[in-house]
Amino acid sequence: MTTVFVPRDSAARSVGADEVAAAIETLATQRGASVEIVRNGSRGMMWLEPLVEVVTAKGRVAYGPVTPGDVADLFAAGFLDGNPHGLSQGLTDQIPWLAEQDRLTFRRVGLVDPLSTEDYQAHDGLIALRRALTMTPGQICDEVTESGLRGRGGAGFPTGVKWRTVLDASGPSKFVVCNADEGDSGTFADRMLMEGDPFMLIEAMIIAGIAVGGREGFIYIRSEYPDAVATMRAAIQRAYEAGWLGPEVLGSEHQFDLKIRVGAGAYICGEETAMLESIEGRRGMVRAKPPLPAIEGLFGKPTAINNVLSLASVTVLLTHGATFYRDFGVGRSRGTQVFQLAGNVARGGIVETAFGITLGEMIDRFAGGTASGRPVRAVQVGGPLGAYLPPAQFDLPLDYEAFVNAGAMVGHGGIVVFDDTVDMAAQARFAMEFCAAESCGKCTPCRVGAVRGVEVIDKIIAGQDTAANVVLLEELCDLMAEGSLCAMGGLTPLPVRSVLRHFADDLDQPKGVHP
Amino acid sequence: MTLRESAPRHIPWSEPTALQIVHAHLGEQGPLLPVLHALQETFGYVDPLAIALVANVLNLSRADVYGVFSFYSDFRSTPPGELRVQVCRGEACQSVGGRALAEHATSSLGVDFGATTTDGSVTLDEVFCLGNCALGPSVAVNGQLRGRVGADEFDRLVHPGTSNIGFA
Numbered sequence: 001m002t003t004v005f006v007p008r009d010s011a012a013r014s015v016g017a018d019e020v021a022a023a024i025e026t027l028a029t030q031r032g033a034s035v036e037i038v039r040n041g042s043r044g045m046m047w048l049e050p051l052v053e054v055v056t057a058k059g060r061v062a063y064g065p066v067t068p069g070d071v072a073d074l075f076a077a078g079f080l081d082g083n084p085h086g087l088s089q090g091l092t093d094q095i096p097w098l099a100e101q102d103r104l105t106f107r108r109v110g111l112v113d114p115l116s117t118e119d120y121q122a123h124d125g126l127i128a129l130r131r132a133l134t135m136t137p138g139q140i141c142d143e144v145t146e147s148g149l150r151g152r153g154g155a156g157f158p159t160g161v162k163w164r165t166v167l168d169a170s171g172p173s174k175f176v177v178c179n180a181d182e183g184d185s186g187t188f189a190d191r192m193l194m195e196g197d198p199f200m201l202i203e204a205m206i207i208a209g210i211a212v213g214g215r216e217g218f219i220y221i222r223s224e225y226p227d228a229v230a231t232m233r234a235a236i237q238r239a240y241e242a243g244w245l246g247p248e249v250l251g252s253e254h255q256f257d258l259k260i261r262v263g264a265g266a267y268i269c270g271e272e273t274a275m276l277e278s279i280e281g282r283r284g285m286v287r288a289k290p291p292l293p294a295i296e297g298l299f300g301k302p303t304a305i306n307n308v309l310s311l312a313s314v315t316v317l318l319t320h321g322a323t324f325y326r327d328f329g330v331g332r333s334r335g336t337q338v339f340q341l342a343g344n345v346a347r348g349g350i351v352e353t354a355f356g357i358t359l360g361e362m363i364d365r366f367a368g369g370t371a372s373g374r375p376v377r378a379v380q381v382g383g384p385l386g387a388y389l390p391p392a393q394f395d396l397p398l399d400y401e402a403f404v405n406a407g408a409m410v411g412h413g414g415i416v417v418f419d420d421t422v423d424m425a426a427q428a429r430f431a432m433e434f435c436a437a438e439s440c441g442k443c444t445p446c447r448v449g450a451v452r453g454v455e456v457i458d459k460i461i462a463g464q465d466t467a468a469n470v471v472l473l474e475e476l477c478d479l480m481a482e483g484s485l486c487a488m489g490g491l492t493p494l495p496v497r498s499v500l501r502h503f504a505d506d507l508d509q510p511k512g513v514h515p
Numbered sequence: 516m517t518l519r520e521s522a523p524r525h526i527p528w529s530e531p532t533a534l535q536i537v538h539a540h541l542g543e544q545g546p547l548l549p550v551l552h553a554l555q556e557t558f559g560y561v562d563p564l565a566i567a568l569v570a571n572v573l574n575l576s577r578a579d580v581y582g583v584f585s586f587y588s589d590f591r592s593t594p595p596g597e598l599r600v601q602v603c604r605g606e607a608c609q610s611v612g613g614r615a616l617a618e619h620a621t622s623s624l625g626v627d628f629g630a631t632t633t634d635g636s637v638t639l640d641e642v643f644c645l646g647n648c649a650l651g652p653s654v655a656v657n658g659q660l661r662g663r664v665g666a667d668e669f670d671r672l673v674h675p676g677t678s679n680i681g682f683a
């Protein structure tokens with residue numbers, strides 16, 4: 001029996017993984033070959049999807065990108081024995097792009113059958129939870145703080161400090177909420193983790209519950225991710241059956257129950273207080289802070305709310321110890337970040353690496369330049385509220401503080417590359433347009449400012465009073481940055497200003513004529 | 516299997532069924548969003564008649580329920596087309612031709628985003644990111660993700676008789 005892996009990840013399926021799996025099954029039957037197909041998560045090398053892996057005595061051998069039409073040829077070449085073929089990528093673990101990463105959070109994604117509890121435990125699953133069960137809540141919070149872990153959802157707040165606040169808050173009932181809204185364009189790591197290693201998130205939620213004294217958790221997943229929702233639901237059911245969730249977590253005195261909530265197409269519900277409103281059954285309107293959700297959160301109870309990757313990182317640091325985790329990274333950005341290479345790149349996907357790698361290394365070494373083969377002109381880091389950076393800034397290290405000092409942000413780690421055909425005036429306009437479309441409407445600088453921003457940029461693009469309108473746009477950005485209640489209106493000026501600063505030519509002579 | 520055959524089966528609006536759905540969620544904390552999702556999954560849309568019904572059972576005002584219904588772009592008040600086509604307009608897809616695909620989508624189907632073709636076959640929606648940003652331009656058809664979608668591929672996916680899930 002030969003084991004063949006074909007990803008079930010929705011990105012792999014978006015380019016034909018299901019059809020490839022079906023073709024392998026059909027041909028195996030025809031040829032009398034004994035094959036077991038396992039649908040794993042994706043290894044995150046998106047340009048090689050669908051990536052088929054065959055288990056051989058030497059290790060897992062990779063072939064990709066495979067189309068259903070290639071399958072007969074692969075059989076003829078003897079791919080079930082790992083034999084050479086034009087699509088062969090050699091041993092998966094030795095593909096330099098993968099081998100040069102520090103896969104900690106993503107260590108199991110693509111390796112295991114996502115819904116197998118046996119596989120999970122055979123690959124270090126539950127070690128962190130078993131350890132947490134021997135610790136006091138305070139010790140868990142301290143260890144998370146010592147690791148230097150900061151929130152991966154965008155704001156970079158120390159996770160251990162947040163948990164400690166919830167732990168110290170009084171009240172018999174507290175909540176743990178996972179922010180799986182992943183609204184930032186150019187990001188897909190939360191989705192891939194949920195589809196490829198759902199038990200890791202479940203384990204992390206239980207640990208968070210123990211650490212803050214909460215017995216109930218919600219995972220809020222955006223509706224644009226139906227496969228992640230289905231995988232998480234199936235995994236939660238299995239975790240209950242296995243006694244990981246429920247009244248006695250792993251036979252202990254701890255109780256933890258976990259539910260899924262599905263979003264409904266509102267970007268603002270990724271903002272933590274809007275998310276709480278949404279779970280409570282209201283419009284996703286941002287709440288004024290204070291009170292912090294840690295003190296008065298879901299249904300008025302103390303609530304720890306964390307991004308998928310922040311939570312997943314906790315299982316890593318509890319498995320290997322705070323020091324191990326903190327030893328990755330630079331300055332105040334400790335550990336690894338799961339970067340996502342997206343857009344016009346030759347080699348897109350998941351690059352998990354220690355903080356501190358430069359943007360240029362990321363683009364040259366990992367992304368391999370653009371998919372179009374044209375020169376890179378701009379890179380947007382950190383989603384729709386992140387700055388556009390020109391190649392002149394490629395020596396910037398990917399580090400929270402270095403990016404803030406450069407008028408940019410690392411955010412959730414999305415890196416979107418544009419070639420020289422991009423019209424940066426259009427990108428600045430889009431930033432305002434997006435804010436206008438997704439604003440919750442609670443405060444004027446954002447609600448009205450974004451609409452005005454689109455109008456002003458339209459005038460600039462039309463060549464009307466360019467100089468005066470650019471000044472007006474700058475003032476509008478100041479107003480939004482200073483007067484908005486949350487980072488939606490507060491950070492929309494970031495991409496707009498970055499265009500004014502680095503790509504002013506496109507505003508002076510717009511319409512995308514940039515040879 | 517064609518995408519059309521894979522389309523979710525919706526049933527016509529029925530008050531008893533709607534009541535059953537709302538009651539099934541009564542024990543939940545903050546049941547309103549799950550209720551609206553469940554109604555839309557069953558009927559394909561949230562009938563205006565459902566607003567008062569939901570308000571009644573959940574002990575909310577009609578304005579509250581309508582306010583929530585209208586805030587979230589997923590919820591619709593009219594039946595959808597057979598195919599729900601979501602075209603990604605996010606930046607990563609823009610960088611590989613997403614803007615052109617969005618234009619092609621509206622002109623090829625002859626409707627704006629948010630509308631359904633007159634023959635009821637396709638509802639065209641815009642979406643800001645489908646989480647497939649390294650394989651854009653991305654489109655989702657009835658929730659199934661498609662990557663590297665050019666104009667021809669788009670037409671193959673959405674036009675009657677030609678839409679086929681298969682990758683040749």
Ligand SMILES: Cc1cc2nc3c(=O)[nH]c(=O)nc-3n(C[C@H](O)[C@H](O)[C@H](O)COP(=O)(O)O)c2cc1C
Nearest residue numbers: 151152153179181182183270271272306307310487
């Ligand atoms: C407009 C807006 C959108 C946001 N979207 C997300 C999101 O999709 N996912 C996420 O984890 N955090 C998002 N955040 C950040 C959250 O408000 C919050 O900081 C985060 O969930 C805290 O978790 P962490 O400390 O683990 O990062 C968003 C913030 C704003 C202002």
Ligand code: SF4
Nearest residue numbers: 440442443446486489
């Ligand atoms: S900044 Fe925008 S999104 Fe944030 S609270 Fe104000 S109106 Fe709402």
Ligand code: FES
Nearest residue numbers: 603605608645647
């Ligand atoms: S930006 Fe289009 S899928 Fe993410």
